[in-house]
Amino acid sequence: xxxxxxxxxxxxxxxxxxxxxxxxxxxxxxxxxxxxxxxxxxxxxxxxxxxxxxxxxxxxxxxxxxxxxxxxxxxxxxxxxxxxxxxxxxxxxxxxxxxxxxxxxxxxxxxxxxxxxxxxxxxxxxxxxxxxxxxxxxxxxxxxxxxxxxxxxxxxxxxxxxxxxxxxxxxxxxxxxxxxxxxxxxxxxxxxxxxxxxxxxxxxxxxxxxxx
Ligand SMILES: [Zn+2]
Numbered sequence: 582x583x584x585x586x587x588x589x590x591x592x593x594x595x596x597x598x599x600x601x602x603x604x605x606x607x608x609x610x611x612x613x614x615x616x617x618x619x620x621x622x623x624x625x626x627x628x629x630x631x632x633x634x635x636x637x638x639x640x641x642x643x644x645x646x647x648x649x650x651x652x653x654x655x656x657x658x659x660x661x662x663x664x665x666x667x668x669x670x671x672x673x674x675x676x677x678x679x680x681x682x683x684x685x686x687x688x689x690x691x692x693x694x695x696x697x698x699x700x701x702x703x704x705x706x707x708x709x710x711x712x713x714x715x716x717x718x719x720x721x722x723x724x725x726x727x728x729x730x731x732x733x734x735x736x737x738x739x740x741x742x743x744x745x746x747x748x749x750x751x752x753x754x755x756x757x758x759x760x761x762x763x764x765x766x767x768x769x770x771x772x773x774x775x776x777x778x779x780x781x782x783x784x785x786x787x788x789x790x791x792x793x
Contacts, residue, residue, distance in 0.1 A: 604640060611641045618644040621672035623665070623746060624684040625651040625691065629774055632684055644672045650691030650712055651684055653746035656753045666753070673755050673765065680766050681750060685743040687773035692739050695719060718745050740789055743769040743782065 601608070621644040622632045632643055646668040654665060672678045694705070695712035696719060718741040726734050747769050750756050759765035769782035771789050780789040 608640055616641050616644075616676065618642055618672075618676060618678060620644070620680045620682055621646065621669065621676075621678045622682045622684055623648075623651050623653055623669075625649065625686055625689055627686060627689065629688075630684070630686045630772065635772065635774070635777075635779075644668075644676060644678060646672070648711075649708055650689055650695070650715070650742055651686070651746065652691075652711065652714060652742060653683065653749045654714055655749045669750070669753065670755070673753075673759065677764075679764065680768060681756075682768045682770060683743045683746045683750075685739050685769070685771040687736065687739060687771075687775070689739050689742075692735065692742060696735065696738055714749070715742055715745055718742070740771050740782075743771060747782075 618641060620642065623646045624630060624632045626647045626649055632638065632645065636643070646665055648665055652665070653669065654663070656666065657663065669681070672681070691708065691712050692715070694708055695715050698709060715738065719738055722734055722737045722741060726737055729737070747767050750767055751760070756765065756767075760767070769789075770779060770792075771782075772779045779792045781792055782788070783790045
C-alpha cells in the first residue's frame with residue numbers, strides 16, 4: 582500500500598514540473614473562467630479503464646462520474662444519497678453539458694459479480710444491490726443467448742449495462758427535455774482495453790459498431 586501511495590507522490594512531482602507547466606495557461610483559464618466541459622462521462626471505477634487516459638483528454642474536457650459497472654440508476658424520489666444522480670444533475674443543469682457518454686468495458690468485475698454471485702463474497706451488500714438494476718437485462722441475455730459461450734454472454738451483459746444506463750438516463754425529466762430541445766445527446770460506448778477496441782452503439786443498427 583505504501584508503495585502505491587509513494588508512486589502517487591512521485592507522479593505528483595512529475596506532474597507539477599511537467600504537464601502542469603505545459604498546460605498552465607489552460608488550467609489558469611479554467612480556474613478564472615470556470616469549467617465548461619461539453620461531455621459528461623459515466624465510466625466504471627475499474628482502475629484499468631481511465632477515460633482521461635483512453636481519450637487523451639485535457640483538464641476541463643470531461644465531467645466524470647465513475648461507479649461500479651458504469652451504471653446510471655433510474656430516477657428515484659426516495660432516499661437521500663444519490664451520488665450518480667447528483668453528479669449528472671450537476672453536469673446537465675449546472676454545467677449544461679452537450680453530451681453524456683456511458684462507457685462500458687470488457688472484463689468488468691461488477692458485471693461478473695452480477696452474473697455469477699460468489700457465495701464466498703456473501704459479505705458484499707452494496708454491490709449486489711447496485712448491480713441488481715441489470716437483473717432484467719441479464720435474464721434477457723440468458724434467454725436469447727442460451728447457446729452462446731460464456732465470453733459472448735458476458736460481453737452481451739457488459740454492453741447491455743450501457744443500454745440500461747442510457748434508458749435510465751431518460752427517466753430524468755431534465756435529460757428528456759434537453760434531448761427534445763436538441764441540446765443534449767446520449768452516447769453508449771464500449772471498450773476492450775486489451776485490444777484496444779472501442780465501439781459505439783449505433784441506434785439505427787441496434788448494435789455496437791467498432792470505431793476505427
Ligand atoms: Zn467495470
